[in-house]
Amino acid sequence: MTTLLTVLGIVLFALGLLISIAWHELGHLSTAKLFGIRVPQYMVGFGPTVWSRKKGETEYGFKAIPAGGYIRMIGMFPPGKDGRIEARSTSPWRSMIEDAREASFEELQPGDEDRLFYTRKPWKRVIVMFAGPFMNLILAAVVFFGSSMILGYETQTTKVGGVQKCVIEQSPKGKQREQCATTDPVSPAHAAGLLKGDKIVAFNGQPVEDWNTLSDRIRDTIGPATLTVERAGKQLDLHPTLIENKVLKKDEDGKVVQPLTTVKAGYLGFQSQTEVLPLTFGQSVDRMTDLMQSGVQSVIALPGKIPDLWDAAFGDGERKQDSPVGVVGAARISGEIMAVEAPPERILSMMLSVLVMFNISLFLFNMLPLLPLDGGHIAGALWESIRRHTARLFKRPDPGPFDVAKLMPVAYVVAGVFVCFTLLVLVADVVNPVKIT
Structure with a gap:
């Protein structure tokens, strides 16, 4: 029975993960369509496509690896200075830039010239990129307030x-x-x-x-x-x-x-x-604020936790309770929660707490001003707005759109660091997991 409950907890977490990802991408999709940007694809997951269906101009579907999701918008980056979409160079860094630029235009169709992402005003691009993380924050708030005020909070x-x-x-x-x-x-x-x-x-x-x-x-x-x-x-x-x-x-x-x-x-x-007691709206606001502050502090403290995480994964170090956990670790914790001997409402409250913290983490992580995260695109749009307003103030020529594609080499480095960190957390979650029991 314990094994069955553990598996059920893992399955429920996976379902919550998929809902959170789909909800995040829905924020990007809805605002992009609102501002007239063409979106060829809306996908939950990565890798081979498991199921898809085209409705209108967008293909909706699920992919085999439920570790994220994406929407593809045309014209994410502006064309080169010569006005061409493609440019070739022997430099590997330049190739990264132009490959990214080419990919953002690969599905360009006649009539799409005024439906490109980069042609939208900076504030619209900020809204499109912020909408994804913001949807996670909304989901976290709705689930938390409903759970704390109805089921109660420990x-x-x-x-x-x-x-x-x-x-x-x-x-x-x-x-x-x-x-x-x-x-x-x-x-x-x-x-x-x-x-x-x-x-x-x-x-x-x-x-x-x-x-x-x-x-x-x-x-x-x-x-x-x-x-x-x-x-x-x-x-x-x-x-x-x-x-x-x-x-x-x-x-x-x-x-x-x-x-x-x-x-x-x-x-x-x-x-x-400790008892699970319903909270008032004011108490729920205070708790939610505390969770956000704790989340911010955890993100800031991540680099300092890498040595302990390494020792826990590859040495004989202790896996601390506040150690970072990944998808595998969170799924394992969810399985343990389902197997705990406690009243059903308390188990449900704990399961929802995992979903809340996961969505808060998605919000904060994606708001980091680094490409390829949403926060990196937001930072690029804000920088473009500052440049254009400054030029207008000093009566200088419009500098044009900020070419975020030039930052792609940095994006690859950042992505590499994130992949390495994710693998480190994965190993630690497997060989030396955080446990609640």
Whole structure:
């Protein structure tokens, strides 16, 4: 049964992946057609075509390798200075440029002269290229808000999930000893009689309704305190004496600061219980904002994670929980989620969270101002707009469209780096995967 559920999770992730890719390309397709650009092809996947059908002037279809997708627009790059579509050169770099230029015109038909991508105003080209990633952001937002407000979101509560028997300093590496030593002092929570299942409703006479508030008050207190808890339908007061201990540093939002750092603070000694609770619209906005910020930080931190990823893939290094994962890793995680013993609504919530993070990653990754990514074309259009406005301001001749094709050698280098990184992540996902169980 576990194997069947794991396979089901992988299949559901693959389906979500295909939907996300198709949705992304639909953004490009719809805006391109809106601005009169001819689009010969709309494809989900790469490699040999599995199925296709032509409707109007566009061929729609699926390809064998579901690792991406594309639409083909005619005239992605302007012709050379001599006005010709093709130009030949013995230079390999020049050949790259002209091959890309030729490919963008290979399906040119009579009457298409005013339907070329490069002839559209820069702001229209920005919209066409931005529409793809933006569709991923929209999908992520819709799925997240629906999931968090209907199914709920895993949230730390003031309910006690477990009580530490002794005081153990938190390690800056995020790990602690699991067994108490004879020299470890008894934890204040255990000494005061706090039990698993208790719900803390007040701290020193002040009501507490959420975990962050309770955590802040505990950290700010060293010495005698009064805990008011609900137990078996009744309220009772407990009187622990909080001590100073090394704990993980948190930010203003109550999240553990990265990289992990310890600080000295008041310590009680219990674990809060997490529950899936529906969020309000405002809380969902805050959570979505946090996810976006976390995604941006992850993209920025990617280069610094390559050494650890290499050690995890080809050495004996530990695969960290925040390590980058690829399609194979995400599919494996989805399979593990489906096999977890948990209520169906919680499993569904976790599966949708994977889909949300995948689409946020697609949005952020594609917005990088590098060819061949969408962000590279956006940067080229913006640069052209700046050049033309500057020329108009100083009454100089119009410099014409910016020839993005000249950046194709750079695009090949960038694509090569991305391919190498993808292969590294793939190996790590296979030999040393990130696990949730």
